[in-house]
Amino acid sequence: YDGRELWFAQNKILKANVHLKPNFVNAIGEGTTFDLAKKELVSGLEGLFDCTINYQNEVQPGNIVIALKNSGFVDAAISNTEMTSLGEEGFIIKYIASKKLILLTGNTEVSVLYAVYHYLRLLQTSKINLSSLNIIEVPSYQKRVLNHWDNLDGSVERGYAGRSIWKWDDLPNVLSKRYISYAKANASIGINxxxxxxxNASPDILLPEYLLKVKAIASVLRPFGIQVYLSVNFSSPAILDGLATANPKDKHVVLWWKNKVEEIYQLIPDFGGFLVKANSEGQPGPMDFGCTHAEGANMLADILAPYEGVVMWRAFVYNANGNDRAKQAYEEFMPLDNKFRKNVLVQVKNGPIDFQPREPFSPLFGAMKGTSLMPELQITQEYLGFSSHLVYLGTLYKEFLWSDTYSNGRGSTVAQVSSNKNSKRISGIAGVANIGSDNNWCGHHFAQSNWYVFGRLAWNPSLNVRHIAKEWIRLTLTQDEHAVKEIASMMMKSREAVVNYMTPLGLHHLMGWDHHYGPEPWCVIPNARADWLPSYYHKADSLGIGFNRSSSGTNATEQYAEPLRELFDNEASCPLEYLLWFHHLSWNYELKNGNSLWEELCYHYQDGVNQVRSFRKIWKSLEANIATQQFIEVNEKLKIQEKEAIWWRDACLLYFQSFSKQALPYGVDNPI
Ligand code: GCW
Known part of the structure; x- marks a missing residue:
């Protein structure tokens, strides 16, 4: 194990920083994680400066000092107020001019580890000006969590990077080396x-033999500051131990969970808590017994509270009976606002439907004011070309996190209302992992950047996502400035490209209904639920296309705060990117730019194809800058992406043309 994977692959110092080689490292503190921080700092510096770095006891000019609070050294250098403002995980990286040295410190061991990773990253990605070096970082969300959709048989639901990294059959006796690389990669970007x-949880995860396996994983992750959580099946008491019911009000059920939780904490004292998908897509839940989501969540929350555990209760609910799936989570959860315990986070997907290439933000954000809402983003590309398509999700995440909910007037962005930086309430953010056993971890080299950007934004949603892309490129692919710029600009356009060739102008859910790969807007399945089929969403007919969610339709716009409601409700003011999400418009509807709707649709599909073609050119031009293997693999994937962008364009336009009955406008290629 050499640790040079993922964003540790390049391990090169930025030229502008070569003069920053320290004389020695001082480490003032102790503990398992502090020792790890020490080790990571020294081995990181040795790799970057290509030399041996030694420890020294005496603090001297030219050193790097890592220190825990309450060491006399920190007290002298940093004020108490400043230290307090860091909380448990924040850190300071500061040049102490009077002593001519760099200090990395925080209140806890893990905060020092974060400081170490941050400093090493800086050495590789941006010019450090020593005299003004004074970084104070405090994470925005408390719980920055990956969600693995990994099954106990080693398969991964919606995973496109091979089998699960968790080797359940080998555990607890054999610990894969990948667990350490995984822990390091996550800690380095602040995932905790x-x-x-x-x-979709197998109850078996709560069997004693599986809990021993979980304990083994937890022991590898713990030094890196990563807590382990489990998804649980709400019917576990009935399925595992034959209880007559899983009713959260039944005292036997409550006792069962109490004992189970106690068993877990005896094995894993820092266990994080439960994630629950209940009464959603056929999963059992409290509503099976006439109880609410809140009653179900609170039962578990009360049991976890003494251990400081949390419940992450998902709001991904929809049923076949409603007239608009986009409204259902709001309808089901809004009445429960203020009813959840303090250690419950309601986990809400970014959009109201399901991780589409583009959706407006879920209207629950901002609206559920008395509840901790935990955004759930998808890192795995279920609806964005799996691991075949190059799509940098930084722009998608940012668009979502910076959406203004207006719930507290202007500036109440999703990030702001969900991170609760200044409130006492617990905050969190989740990303559905794209990690597997593939050599390159995520199936596509560039998919690694989505894991990376998720972590960086979970730490600080205000970061610039182009800057994050450049960081990732420098850490992973190349330090050549021209290449960095070109690749970053390709990444920045890549999400818009996929929206263009799959679902432009607010269209959504046009994909193959079951596997979710490739276009299938025409899909008809006898006796299938209407809301599984694309026609439910695009509603194309001879008159036009789009889902009327305005006040003359399903009135989903009402779930948004003013002035957004009105903006979305009115087709003239509705942003082009959400137009067909909220409106059904005629093929000849004239847009502000003078194009008809049909023309605009065609141009977007064509733009998507053109963009992918330009990515291929950019990538080819950079061959000399990229390691051969990576170059070839990405090149091959881009070929697939171009072919499939064309497939999407042709399939969708030919299908929609059967309704519009109009020719393709000039500039749009004829179908292949
Ligand atoms: O979009 C759907 C996915 C399911 C997934 C579900 C969910 C884990 O197709 O595979 O199940 O979302 O988020 O629960």
């Missing part, structure tokens, strides 16, 4: 929790 198993 992971849910090991699929939300």
């Amino acid at each position: 929790g992971t849910v090991l198993n699929n939300v």
Whole structure:
């Protein structure tokens, strides 16, 4: 194990920083994680400066000092107020001019580890000006968590990077080396929790033999500051131990969970808590017994509270009976606002439907004011070309996190209302992992950047996502400035490209209904639920296309705060990217730019194809800058992406043309 994977692959110092080689390292503190921080700092510096770095006891000019609070050294250098403002995980990286040295410190061991990773990253990615070096970082969300949709048989639901990294059959005796690389990669970007198993949860995860396996994983992740969580099946008491019911109000059921939780904490004292998908897509839940989501969640929350555990309760609910799936989570959860315990986070997907290439933000954000809402983003590309398509999700995440909910007037962005930086309430953010056993971890080299950007934004949603892309490129692919710029600009356009060739102008859910790969807007399945089929969403007919969610339709717009409601409700003011999400418009509807709707649709599909073609050119031009293997693999994937962008364009346009009955406008290629 050499640790040079993922964003440790390049291990090269930025030229502008070569003069920053320290004389020695001082480490003032102790503990398992502090020792790890020490080790990571020294081995990181040795790799970057290509030399041996020694420890020294005496603090001297030219050193790097890592220190825990309450060491006399920190007290002298940093004020008490400043230290307090860091909380448990924040850190300071500061040049202490009077002593001519760099200090990395924080209140806890893990905060020092974060400081170490941050400093090493800086050495590789941006010019450090020593005299003004004074970084104070405090994470925005408390719980920054990956969700693995990994099954106990080693398969991964919606995973496109091979089998699960968790080798359940080998555990607890054999610990894969990958667990350490995984822990390091996550800690280096500030991820502090992971849910090991699929939300469609097998009850077996709570069997004693599996808990021993979970304990073994937890022991590898713990030094890196990563807590382990489990997805649980709400019917576990009945399925595992034959209880007559799983009713959360039944005292036997409550006792069962109490004992189970106690068993877990005896094995894993820092266990994070449960993630629950209940009464959603056929999963059992409290509503099976006439109880609410809140009653179900609170039963578990009360049991976890003495251990400081949390419940992450998902709001991904929809049923076949409603007239608009986009409204259902709001309808089901809004009445429960203020009813959840303090250690419950309601986990809400970014959009109201399901991880589409583009959706407006879920209207629950901002609206559920008395509840901790935990955004759930998807890192795995279920609806964005799996691991075949190059799509940098930084722009998608940012668009979502910076959406203004207006719930508290202007500036109440999703990030702001969900991170609760200044409130006492617990905050969190989840990303559905794209990690597997593939050599390159995520199936596509560039898919690694989505794991990376998720972590960076979970730490600080205000970061610039182009800057994050450049960081990732420098850490992973190349330090050549021209290449960095070109690749970053390709990444920045890549999400818009996929929206263009799959679902432009607010269209959504046009994909193959079951596997979710490739276009299938025409899909008809006898006796299938209407809301599984694309026609439910695009509603194309001879008159036009789009889902009327305005006040003359399903009135989903009402779930948004003013002035957004009105903006979305009115087709003239509705942003082009959400137009067909909220409106059904005629093929000849004239847009502000003078194009008809049909023309605009065609141009977007064509733009998507053109963009992918330009990515291929950019990539080819950079061959000399990229390691051969990576170059070839990405090149091959881009070929697939171009072919499939064309497939999407042709399939969708030919299908929609059967309704519009109009020719393709000039500039749009004829179908292949
Ligand atoms: O979009 C759907 C996916 C399911 C997934 C579900 C969910 C884990 O197709 O595979 O199940 O979302 O988020 O629960």
